[in-house]
Amino acid sequence: MSSDGVLILSHCGFSFAEDLIAAIKARGLLPFVLSSRPVPEHGEQRLQTLRDHAAAVFATDSHVLRMEDVEDAVASLRAAGQTVLACISVWEGYRPLMAEANSRLGVSDLSAQRIEFLRDKHAVRNALHHAGLSRVTARRVTPAVLDELRRDAQAWFIKPVRGIASYGAFRLSPDTTWATLEAIGEHARADTVYASALGEHVEFIAEGYLAGTEFSFELLVSHGKPFVLGVHEKCELTEANGTVLEDSCTSPPASLAAGDLASGLDWLRAVFEQLELGSGCFHVEARFDGARWDLIEINPRVGGSLISHSVKALNEEAGMLELWLDLLLEQSGGTQHRAFAERLQRLAYTADGTPPSELATFFRVYFATPGEIERIETRTDGRRPLIAQILLKPGDVVPATPREAFLGQLLWRMTRAERDAALPDLLAASVTALDVHYRTTTPALET
Template sequence: MKSDGVLILSHCGFSFAEDLVAACHARGLDAWILTSKPLPEHGASRLAALQGMVEELFVTDAHELSTRDVENAIASLRGRGFCIKGCISVWEGYRALMAYGNALQSVADLPWDRVEQLRDKLHVRLTLKDAGLTNVSAQTLTPAVLEALKHDRGAYFVKPVRGIASYGAFRLTQETTWSALEAVASQAQKDTVYTSVLGTQLTFMAEEYISGTEFSFEVLAVAGTPFVVGIHEKCQLTEGDGTVLENSCTSPPSSLTGDQIAAGLSWIASVLTCLKLDWGCFHIEARFDGYRWGLIEVNPRVGGSLISRSVLALNGTASLLDLWLDQLVFQSDGKPSPDYIRAVAELSYSKEGVAPTDEATFFRVYFASPGRIESIQVEPTEPAPVLTQVLLKEGDEIEPAAREVFIGQILWHMPREQRDRDLTRLLASSATAIAVRYQAAEPRKDSRA
């Protein structure tokens, strides 16, 4: 008997492939992966790893998937009698392709063109301003606009109109030059992994700088109803070197009152309604200045790093990835399963701003510096983490880049009461939990990630 399954769209052989395959198999579903060609340094070994974990593997000859690739994979599976319960991808560059694949299977999801509109950050900003949901102005950046903004000495933030991984996102200063932006654009064109998202002609925008503490809302929209299953407070942000690095996060927020969270939830619902985001998973980044919520950006996907795993640790039942997958596979005739609605509601914040459990998480991401890695060592911490991932290895060469490059990440889980008591200490002790030594010219020095 032919099995039901899910088509996973993978970028260059990765994109949370292991997590997605495990989630499919846990639900008794086959996992079929359609991946673009891996980079040369991963090549055959990565394809062999994927082949060993899935029921079917489709590999293209290009580093970027296309609509034709999705059509061919679906046709192959359907031609052999398989039932495709849904198409999913956590790679933002393939979110529209995911929507396209789901439309071919009559699976409820965002329309393709709405995903494309959402990825245009300038369009989103202007749409929300017209609706009164933000008071932040934004415009396309040109050499003349850049000089005018520097001249008025206001606070502005620069980022690509279509961006990812904080690539080329930074605060505008008097030292910002058009040639520096051109250098970032040139670098993006040579970055095989990110070219499909950033495009060959990188356009920048400038917007008024949004002050306040930054948070992310982990949202599932189901037939027009939003459910917030996690809110992460960004404890540390580092701005510089052409990007913004999110060093550590905790959930639930440690600095917000219930009323402030409730106001944020209401504002998030208005943003989703304004942008017509009625289906899908969203990682919505925002800042709160003590009075007003301000949007950073809306990402139509699961949050990166350990966001999904953090949600699982918080509720003890399902990760964000699990909940998004269930939204796709547990629906009939474009309508969500009532059991799914009940399950998500139980794992979500109440409209009064109350978290679904009394648990808390803290995670830290460690970023690489340019150079060749000589050694990586994981140091013990108290409390011990529940998950440690080291993503690079000795001998890896890190090139200068205007984007984040992960060395590793660590997740801690504890009762919220303990988090509130120990957060300051944990922030300090976790900072050097992954220690990295880089090869360097004399004199040789230690560098902490």
């Protein structure tokens, strides 16, 4: 039996751990898991679930992994005669750890320094503006700057310098005060799961508000060449609870002409060349106003929610998680490299904006509101979803906090022609496909 495996860095016992374990096993390798300590409501039970599926599970006493934890896990595996071929993590806060581990293992990956740069939204925005690839700039927010921006006629968007899960990201309004930002920072520091990813001191930036429809690009970059494996149009965006929620997506985009998508791909390639992003997996959020593309943010990881599942439903071969794993395991040269490059080319959009298949997906993400869940009812009359995931259960209490609280998600697949005809009905009918009842309701966080 092979002693080779892949080390998963799991945050508090989750971070797509089951999906990664299954993908690693499917490649004839051993899944090793290093997890930070789960939050109390999951605790030892969550670690036992991982032990039931992984070849080895290491857990720390802290809710946050450090580089020494990764070093200790790799050393323990080596002492047991096992080989770590690569390290992978979808938790953005651990992406620099993953990169550093891969560097020490001799695995091609984006550098930890470049990942830290990408997570600095102030630096990325202004670098792209200086290069002519973004039409807005970013400013660090202080009490004086905030007062100035509130008097400005221009529309501004506020977000943390290092953000995650749309935490504390919202459009500036006349009611936004410095106390608003301080309250979000206090919530972040008290949030066991998200605190480390946002930083010990939560700083905010303000950048020019970008109008238009929002899209996400799912990319793998191999040996300096980007491959766009999915493009999702965000059909609905809702601002609530001091954040922006992405309610539903469809892929390929329903509202873009091929020429507009091609111009987006050209712009994206220029962005990646400018920022020297030569390797890795990326989830890029952007907006198109009918004439110009501009960046929302670049995430050096797989997109969340059902993004990876959607890509697999479209190409009927592999999702972003699986393809990213294959990229990390790829040899730097020879026939294996050529075969993998040819595979990516086959699964990717062409330069003129042509999707890789005639299929389309639509998925809706359901967000919980503050309160205790009494019951959840699923209504799947009519067109049944291909994937249904319910993430919460009766008795769970959803806190009032300025970030996404996922309840569940449903994904439908059909041909592009069917999607184009059915999209208005899907948008309307999917809203009530998950019906949630609460025992109590907590007032939303004021912004």
